[in-house]
Amino acid sequence: MTRLEPPRHHVGPALYDLMYANVRGDIPYWVARAQAARGPVLEVACGSGRVLAPLLQAGVDADGLDADADMLEAARARIAAAGGRARLVRGDMRDFTMPRRYALAFIAFNSFLHNMTRADQLATLRACRRHLTREGALELALFAPDPAKLLEYDGTEHVSSEHVADGATVTVWDAPLADVVAQTTRVRRRVEIRREGQEPERLTMEFAVRWIWPEEMALLLEVAGFARMRVAARTSPREAFAARDTLRPGDFMVWTAWTA
Amino acid sequence: MDGVRGAGQVLPLPVRPAPTSAGASAPSPYARPDLYDLLFDSLDYDFEFYLGLARAARGPVLDVACGTGRVMLPLLRAGIDVDGVDLSAAMLARCGDKAHAEGFAPRLERAAMAAFAMPRRYALVMIPFNAFAHNLTSDEQLACLARCREHLAPDGLLAFDVFSPTAAMLTEPPGARVLEVEVAHPDTGRPVRLYDARTLDIVNQVQHSSMDIEELDEAGGVVRHPFYSDLRWVWPVEMALLLRLAGFARWSLWGSLQRTPVAGDTADLVVEAWSA
Numbered sequence: 001m002t003r004l005e006p007p008r009h010h011v012g013p014a015l016y017d018l019m020y021a022n023v024r025g026d027i028p029y030w031v032a033r034a035q036a037a038r039g040p041v042l043e044v045a046c047g048s049g050r051v052l053a054p055l056l057q058a059g060v061d062a063d064g065l066d067a068d069a070d071m072l073e074a075a076r077a078r079i080a081a082a083g084g085r086a087r088l089v090r091g092d093m094r095d096f097t098m099p100r101r102y103a104l105a106f107i108a109f110n111s112f113l114h115n116m117t118r119a120d121q122l123a124t125l126r127a128c129r130r131h132l133t134r135e136g137a138l139e140l141a142l143f144a145p146d147p148a149k150l151l152e153y154d155g156t157e158h159v160s161s162e163h164v165a166d167g168a169t170v171t172v173w174d175a176p177l178a179d180v181v182a183q184t185t186r187v188r189r190r191v192e193i194r195r196e197g198q199e200p201e202r203l204t205m206e207f208a209v210r211w212i213w214p215e216e217m218a219l220l221l222e223v224a225g226f227a228r229m230r231v232a233a234r235t236s237p238r239e240a241f242a243a244r245d246t247l248r249p250g251d252f253m254v255w256t257a258w259t260a
Numbered sequence: 261m262d263g264v265r266g267a268g269q270v271l272p273l274p275v276r277p278a279p280t281s282a283g284a285s286a287p288s289p290y291a292r293p294d295l296y297d298l299l300f301d302s303l304d305y306d307f308e309f310y311l312g313l314a315r316a317a318r319g320p321v322l323d324v325a326c327g328t329g330r331v332m333l334p335l336l337r338a339g340i341d342v343d344g345v346d347l348s349a350a351m352l353a354r355c356g357d358k359a360h361a362e363g364f365a366p367r368l369e370r371a372a373m374a375a376f377a378m379p380r381r382y383a384l385v386m387i388p389f390n391a392f393a394h395n396l397t398s399d400e401q402l403a404c405l406a407r408c409r410e411h412l413a414p415d416g417l418l419a420f421d422v423f424s425p426t427a428a429m430l431t432e433p434p435g436a437r438v439l440e441v442e443v444a445h446p447d448t449g450r451p452v453r454l455y456d457a458r459t460l461d462i463v464n465q466v467q468h469s470s471m472d473i474e475e476l477d478e479a480g481g482v483v484r485h486p487f488y489s490d491l492r493w494v495w496p497v498e499m500a501l502l503l504r505l506a507g508f509a510r511w512s513l514w515g516s517l518q519r520t521p522v523a524g525d526t527a528d529l530v531v532e533a534w535s536a
Contacts, residue, residue, distance in 0.1 A: 118497070147462060169494040180524045183497050214463055215398055240415040249462045 010099040011076030011205055013048040019049065019172060019191060021165030026108060026141060027054050029234075029254075034060040034164035039103030039133055044093050044124075049075030056084035065096055081201070094123035102131055106139040109237055111210040113142055116184065118220075119213075124180035125224035129259055138257045139227070143212045145183075146249035153178035153185055158187070169194045183208045204229070214247065217255055227259035278528050286470070286488040290347075293354040294471050297368040298452050299441050299467045300330060303389075306421065309530075310386050313419050314340045318384030322339070322411055324373055324404075324420075325391030327357035336364040343367040344521050374403035381413045387420035391489040396466060398502070406505030409535045417534055418508070421517060424529040425460070425467075425493050434459040435470075440473060450476045467491045496522050496529060508533040 034041045034055045046052040048071045057063045067074050072088050105128045115121040128138045153176040156236030160174040175188040186208045193201040221229045232254045233247035314321045314335050316475045323332045326344030346352045352368050385408045389503030396400040406419045441454040452475050459468045471483040503511045511533035
């Protein structure tokens with residue numbers, strides 16, 4: 001299995017960075033986790049370096065893996081601009097080989113949900129596990145499904161986000177269609193980018209995620225061979241990614257799993 | 261791996277709230293097998309499914325969480341060799357009485373679904389009528405599935421059905437009191453009603469259920485019997501993972517006892533699983 005397909009919502013780094021410019025809440029968390037790790041750090045699905053660049057700026061010894069060459073190129077530029085340097089490797093999260101082992105491997109902001117089948121999920125978890133040191137940990141941040149929301153995902157379009165980034169107003173409309181048996185949501189997305197005195201730029205795209213229930217995530221980690229695990233609750237990285245005492249539907253789950 | 265949770269340790273999710281419902285101190289509905297039978301003994305919607313499997317099985321059948329024998333008795337009447345396991349001594353006693361009254365003497369053992377040990381192996385292990393949902397944690401679910409698998413003959417079948425949350429359930433106002441069952445008392449003809457007020461804990465996948473069984477006395481006064489029960493639902497994708505972790509080799513998941521596909525709004529999840 002050495003497939004290198006473009007990721008399912010390949011949109012190019014410029015548009016990606018504009019669409020997700022409001023996702024910043026989790027960066028201090030990942031910086032702190034990486035600094036606390038006793039050894040090198042790997043970001044799986046690092047994309048254009050949204051999290052990886054700040055890690056390197058904070059002095060962390062971190063590598064990045066991503067399946068998309070354009071995103072990696074953007075990450076390289078972003079990191080170089082900040083005066084940093086990282087090993088960036090193009091590879092599929094389900095089957096990759098890095099030349100060293102990590103005290104912390106992590107997959108931020110729902111990227112694990114691009115694994116659309118159980119085989120994909122398990123392959124990714126196992127590939128990450130193989131790259132951990134003996135005491136190393138894998139961390140995953142993904143949303144906890146909210147049935148009330150999923151039931152509304154019938155293909156009807158709604159405004160998903162609107163924010164200002166890089167001098168542009170970015171509006172995102174999503175038309176999500178959920179399949180509650182397969183646990184997938186297919187999203188038709190429209191994006192409009194408006195800049196002062198310019199014609200608005202309009203784009204459309206489609207992508208899919210496969211969501212994971214909390215109890216199911218524990219089972220997946222166990223099947224993949226992790227010996228211990230823990231889950232913490234946080235608010236969305238679009239907000240403060242703040243710790244919560246209790247996990248509620250729609251919150252973010254941060255899973256930490258150890259091989260021993 | 262010892263077939264249950266390996267050497268692994270799963271720390272609890274941040275929320276595992278104790279039942280907050282006011283009725284949580286009420287007894288289990290299985291404390292009153294007489295009332296249970298009044299409400300449920302006439303149900304026969306699942307006989308065709310389980311009787312069909314039992315007839316097709318070439319060997320003995322184990323009825324896990326057999327209760328008062330609602331499903332076991334038709335199997336015995338059909339000449340099938342059935343044993344039963346249940347956690348409730350009161351339910352088992354009533355099951356034994358009903359079987360003996362018809363001249364049957366099934367082996368009935370009091371044990372938890374997750375910790376039973378019978379002296380023989382079965383062509384069919386069945387867990388009818390949602391009983392599997394009494395396993396509230398993954399550990400309990402996996403232990404139950406492992407015990408069932410260990411009790412299967414080499415080509416034996418495990419079959420069970422559990423509820424599956426529908427859109428209506430998931431969006432129902434929490435704690436709304438719903439009339440679930442109404443029957444006429446066979447002796448007095450007066451109504452016996454089961455009301456259920458359910459609250460869903462989405463994160464832990466547990467339905468807290470505060471029930472009232474209401475009878476009318478001669479003067480028309482309401483005699484109220486409060487009960488409380490928790491049930492854990494399992495999503496279809498999660499069920500496949502549980503079966504795999506418990507060591508089953510293959511399985512079919514259905515959306516009904518008529519073996520229709522699992523769909524977005526099916527209220528049942530029906531499992532047939534083989535260990536080889």
